[in-house]
Amino acid sequence: MSDVFAELAWRGLIHQTTDDAHLPGWLGERPRTVYAGFDPTADSLHVGHLMALTILRRFQQAGHRPIALVGGATGMIGDPSGKSEERQLLSEDALRANVEGMQSQMRRFLDFDDPTRGAVLVNNYDWVGRFGYLEFLRDVGKHFPVNVMLAKDSVRNRLERTDSGLSYTEFSYMLLQAYDFVHLYREYDCQLQVGGSDQWGNITAGIDLARRLDGVQLHGMTCPLLTKADGTKMGKTESGALWLAAERVGPYQFYQYWINLEDADVDKCLRFFTDLDRPRIEAVVAEHLEDPSRRTGQRCLAAELTRLVHGESGLRIAQRATEIFFGAEISELTDAELVGIFTDVPSRELPRTELAGEGLAIVDALCASGLAKSKGDARRTIDQGGAYVNNRRADSIDRCLGPADLASETMMVLRAGKKRYALLRFVEP
RNA sequence: GGGGGGUUUCCCGAGCGGUCAAAGGGGUCAGACUGUAAAUCUGAUGGCAGUGCCUUCGCAGGUUCGAAUCCUGCACCCCCCA
Numbered sequence: 001m002s003d004v005f006a007e008l009a010w011r012g013l014i015h016q017t018t019d020d021a022h023l024p025g026w027l028g029e030r031p032r033t034v035y036a037g038f039d040p041t042a043d044s045l046h047v048g049h050l051m052a053l054t055i056l057r058r059f060q061q062a063g064h065r066p067i068a069l070v071g072g073a074t075g076m077i078g079d080p081s082g083k084s085e086e087r088q089l090l091s092e093d094a095l096r097a098n099v100e101g102m103q104s105q106m107r108r109f110l111d112f113d114d115p116t117r118g119a120v121l122v123n124n125y126d127w128v129g130r131f132g133y134l135e136f137l138r139d140v141g142k143h144f145p146v147n148v149m150l151a152k153d154s155v156r157n158r159l160e161r162t163d164s165g166l167s168y169t170e171f172s173y174m175l176l177q178a179y180d181f182v183h184l185y186r187e188y189d190c191q192l193q194v195g196g197s198d199q200w201g202n203i204t205a206g207i208d209l210a211r212r213l214d215g216v217q218l219h220g221m222t223c224p225l226l227t228k229a230d231g232t233k234m235g236k237t238e239s240g241a242l243w244l245a246a247e248r249v250g251p252y253q254f255y256q257y258w259i260n261l262e263d264a265d266v267d268k269c270l271r272f273f274t275d276l277d278r279p280r281i282e283a284v285v286a287e288h289l290e291d292p293s294r295r296t297g298q299r300c301l302a303a304e305l306t307r308l309v310h311g312e313s314g315l316r317i318a319q320r321a322t323e324i325f326f327g328a329e330i331s332e333l334t335d336a337e338l339v340g341i342f343t344d345v346p347s348r349e350l351p352r353t354e355l356a357g358e359g360l361a362i363v364d365a366l367c368a369s370g371l372a373k374s375k376g377d378a379r380r381t382i383d384q385g386g387a388y389v390n391n392r393r394a395d396s397i398d399r400c401l402g403p404a405d406l407a408s409e410t411m412m413v414l415r416a417g418k419k420r421y422a423l424l425r426f427v428e429p
Numbered sequence: 430g431g432g433g434g435g436u437u438u439c440c441c442g443a444g445c446g447g448u449c450a451a452a453g454g455g456g457u458c459a460g461a462c463u464g465u466a467a468a469u470c471u472g473a474u475g476g477c478a479g480u481g482c483c484u485u486c487g488c489a490g491g492u493u494c495g496a497a498u499c500c501u502g503c504a505c506c507c508c509c510c511a
Contacts, residue, residue: 260465374475376475377458384460384473416458418459
């Protein structure tokens with residue numbers, strides 16, 4: 001058993017614990033069971049879940065047993081922590097689909113098959129859903145002093161806002177999560193809960209409840225919230241969250257997100273997310289600082305994460321696409337080389353006849369590819385010198401594209417600006 | 430229930446009868462500089478056509494040669510008094 005506490009600490013993943021002094025020893029004694037909760041708001045995980053997931057992963061690697069709790073029940077209510085408004089309630093069907101989607105992705109991070117420390121996936125709907133209202137009030141609610149609940153940051157912040165209230169339902173959220181902890185303690189001897197720093201109140205609520213109900217002392221640990229150096233949220237793209245599902249964010253796009261990360265965040269992300277050990281990360285960071293323009297850190301980070309999320313084949317596609325797009329002028333490629341990329345960057349198929357005669361006006365090509373949202377937008381881009389065909393700048397609005405502009409047998413590479421790419425494929429009707 | 434204020438283009442926010450597709454800021458996009466970074470600077474930012482047309486200022490009507498701007502009704506939001 002390796003010292004997971006020290007490992008997490010140097011990685012900067014420990015924000016607060018219930019017992020800094022004794023937790024390291026407690027974890028070193030024997031394998032423990034640790035859980036983190038995931039809110040099933042969508043059918044895919046995103047980068048926001050990555051912290052908790054990789055923390056569970058590190059616990060497992062250190063010899064402990066992780067439990068991933070999917071909030072099928074609590075997801076119906078919505079955690080008010082860190083939220084400014086009440087969440088839209090999800091239907092049971094939607095929740096079920098979301099839970100299934102998330103479960104399948106977790107397999108990439110956690111080993112569910114190991115006989116001794118195999119991860120366990122639980123859905124709190126399985127026990128919360130069976131609770132009767134009166135029964136819950138009597139067995140659980142009774143142990144929650146309202147004045148303590150009101151003192152929690154998550155509740156106070158919401159009550160202090162004049163423009164949004166806090167419904168009774170949301171107010172009750174922490175009871176459910178608290179009970180989850182007790183349940184997992186009873187069923188799996190789970191004595192440690194981890195979560196983001198905004199979960200502190202919910203975690204301690206569970207610890208209090210366990211003490212009152214079962215007379216045991218459970219533990220909690222939070223990690224810092226994932227933000228970028230400029231204060232904005234990590235993992236936000238133009239089109240929304242950076243999803244882990246390949247159908248939502250392809251390997252190339254995922255890879256590119258990390259390549260584009262600013263220097264100030266690279267070190268932190270390497271430590272947070274990658275499996276690389278300390279000497280390795282320190283070496284990469286040192287190399288990066290020596291010559292930041294080579295983006296050593298970003299490259300390493302992007303490769304590690306893309307491999308983790310999309311596998312070796314996904315990484316190859318992403319790197320190949322990057323080589324092609326960010327290399328020199330594009331020509332003499334084959335369809336075979338482009339086909340893997342085709343599904344990953346915005347792409348469109350057009351009839352080959354478009355290229356005949358006068359050819360396809362570049363303005364129309366940009367619109368068709370999705371790089372421009374209107375003809376005016378396309379004109380603007382060209383006017384300002386931001387339009388490229390096969391990485392060669394197209395400086396005239398009147399430019400028309402013909403068969404000679406194909407990069408491979410049937411495909412053409414369009415680009416708007418420095419790094420927005422799209423492929424057009426011309427097919428026989 | 431009574432009184433007052435509001436609803437503007439992606440967001441915030443000016444505009445209060447024509448010169449308004451609508452100031453300013455944010456965001457976004459493009460360019461320069463770089464390193465597919467950050468910061469900075471420049472330009473663009475309803476649609477279609479190129480000195481014109483169409484659609485937009487909560488919704489529906491109305492007054493005007495002409496309205497985002499005035500009137501009427503409706504909807505939603507906020508504030509004060511009960």
